[in-house]
Amino acid sequence: MLLENIKVIAFDADDTLWVNEPFFRSAEAKFEQILEKYLGPKDVQKALYDNEVKNLHLFGYGAKGFMLAMIETALELTNYQIAGEDIQKLIIMGKEILSYKIDLYRDVPETLEYLSQRYKVICITKGDLLDQESKVARSGVGDFFDSIHVVNDKKPQTYSKIINSLGVDPSEFLMIGNSLKSDILPVITVGGKAIYIPCEQPWVHEVVSEDKVDKTTFVEISSMSEFLNRVRA
Amino acid sequence: MLLENIKVIAFDADDTLWVNEPFFRSAEAKFEQILEKYLGPKDVQKALYDNEVKNLHLFGYGAKGFMLAMIETALELTNYQIAGEDIQKLIIMGKEILSYKIDLYRDVPETLEYLSQRYKVICITKGDLLDQESKVARSGVGDFFDSIHVVNDKKPQTYSKIINSLGVDPSEFLMIGNSLKSDILPVITVGGKAIYIPCEQPWVHEVVSEDKVDKTTFVEISSMSEFLNRVRA
Numbered sequence: 001m002l003l004e005n006i007k008v009i010a011f012d013a014d015d016t017l018w019v020n021e022p023f024f025r026s027a028e029a030k031f032e033q034i035l036e037k038y039l040g041p042k043d044v045q046k047a048l049y050d051n052e053v054k055n056l057h058l059f060g061y062g063a064k065g066f067m068l069a070m071i072e073t074a075l076e077l078t079n080y081q082i083a084g085e086d087i088q089k090l091i092i093m094g095k096e097i098l099s100y101k102i103d104l105y106r107d108v109p110e111t112l113e114y115l116s117q118r119y120k121v122i123c124i125t126k127g128d129l130l131d132q133e134s135k136v137a138r139s140g141v142g143d144f145f146d147s148i149h150v151v152n153d154k155k156p157q158t159y160s161k162i163i164n165s166l167g168v169d170p171s172e173f174l175m176i177g178n179s180l181k182s183d184i185l186p187v188i189t190v191g192g193k194a195i196y197i198p199c200e201q202p203w204v205h206e207v208v209s210e211d212k213v214d215k216t217t218f219v220e221i222s223s224m225s226e227f228l229n230r231v232r233a
Numbered sequence: 234m235l236l237e238n239i240k241v242i243a244f245d246a247d248d249t250l251w252v253n254e255p256f257f258r259s260a261e262a263k264f265e266q267i268l269e270k271y272l273g274p275k276d277v278q279k280a281l282y283d284n285e286v287k288n289l290h291l292f293g294y295g296a297k298g299f300m301l302a303m304i305e306t307a308l309e310l311t312n313y314q315i316a317g318e319d320i321q322k323l324i325i326m327g328k329e330i331l332s333y334k335i336d337l338y339r340d341v342p343e344t345l346e347y348l349s350q351r352y353k354v355i356c357i358t359k360g361d362l363l364d365q366e367s368k369v370a371r372s373g374v375g376d377f378f379d380s381i382h383v384v385n386d387k388k389p390q391t392y393s394k395i396i397n398s399l400g401v402d403p404s405e406f407l408m409i410g411n412s413l414k415s416d417i418l419p420v421i422t423v424g425g426k427a428i429y430i431p432c433e434q435p436w437v438h439e440v441v442s443e444d445k446v447d448k449t450t451f452v453e454i455s456s457m458s459e460f461l462n463r464v465r466a
Contacts (some may be wrong), residue, residue, distance in 0.1 A: 035411065040312075055328075058328055058331045058332060058364075059297060059331075059363070059365075060352070060361065060362060060363030060364075064292060064297040064298065064301065064361075065297065067301060068297065068300060068301070068327075071304065071320065072321075073325065075317045075321050077322060078317070079317075080315055080316065080317030080318050080320075080321065081317060083313065084308045084313030084314060084315055085313050086314065087304065087308060087320065088305075088308050091301065091304065091305055094301075095291055098291045098292075099291060128293065128297075128361065129291030129361065129362040129383060129384075129385055130291075130292070130385045131293075133385060133445060150362060151362075152362055152366060197359075203459065217368075226367055233448045
């Protein structure tokens, strides 16, 4: 029984409920294109990634930090010679990420509707506060959530705090998400349950090598539709 | 009796507990200086402010949006001719704002300690999630708060939601802050109590013209020290 003994079901948002990472991957490809006329064909992704990670402690996760990392990386790699017009293009790309049309995965509204009638359903998402709340609002599924928690980071203590505030036992808490690193492993660590629904183009920062993962501690399901079929069965 | 019937006391953070706006005012002055060599002596503040407000719906409040607004404004005003080195200076200025040393106003720790022994004390602050939580952590007074609420905006419904979640009546809720627009008027609107402690260099966006304010609906106190003296009396 997938949901036996569960009282609270928490969903990650980006790439669990809707497509998100592909917008970043596509921006990274455009970024590489813009820099090509300065640098020739060169792999600029590593420099961009390094700047993103270097600034995480100041900027946190999300599109604004990504925009600033693109600008810094472009300045550094071109030795500050990049044209103002090209920097403007980076800002426009970032603004597009902040306003993209939400494309829900198949059966997401049906799943949330079904579960919200039977369990307390919440959303736990990482990123910029306004951006994450705006996406939930734009998604049209915000009303299914009892509460929405935008957090800086998804560490074991992040989950403990939320579970405590809900007044349930960790064993009664189920997290559903696409990131082993952020949605699954820290929840298992604090005694919760987790369902892993992988996505197609994860950010390198979220990837955990398979040998570090004990696959017996959580359930892996291929899609939200399959999950819905299994809980309804 | 200042705190009669009060059960929850909420504090704004920036410019109520510690100095914040002067870092932005100082960055704005440096911004003007950097652009002077392109534009001559010119008032660039209005263009910067307009970009900040225009982007609020995407970037929200906080230092990252401020950095991006400075970069956009600099590109626009210089017709994209600004040097890469000068854009880098804007990024560095923004990073300094994100990591400034917290300078608490006089008697803030004493006030929070005194109140937290007698009331539920919380913090309600607007801005970037990571930045606001980082400032509370750096301030050394985070432990006095029962909870910290980082919000996108301080509208009446923002306060209603928090007051409801605390299970108290609005009349038992007191907000203390430096912004009539964000900390005082919306709280009065939902039936709460408010104490206004003005700060010296408010952001134009937070200023409300005096004739829109009914000063009989809240208490104005000149400093945290005066507030502490009055509650201890």
